[in-house]
Amino acid sequence: MEDFLVSKALLSFLVVGLLMIWGWRILNWVWLKPKRLEQCLRQQGLRGNPYRFLCGDLKESFAMRKQARAKPLPLSDDIVEYVVPFLHRTVRTYGQVVHSVYIPGWR
Secondary structure: OHHHHHHHHHHHHHHHHHHHHHHHHHHHHHHHHHHHHHHHHHHOOOEEOOOOOOOOOHHHHHHHHHHHHHOOOOOOOOOHHHHOHHHHHHHHHHOOOEEOEEOOEEO
């Protein structure tokens, strides 16, 4: 009976330890590593949108693309606002050298 309790306790400690390791890796991948990278890029002088958990800039980018496609294509040579509206606004806001977050990586 005692052997069963000891093995059950060891197994539970092993499971809890593995869950903690797995949780730390997920936290590091999803939050800590991107924030660290953002901080390093800002120290090097790159500006851009702050990191947003999981979705990054995709939500805003899709909304801007949908809004731009609702209008007719302009007849001028300047179609950047129609083709890539989010990138156009980001460059206009932060300058030529920017970073942007598209999960799972940076661009």
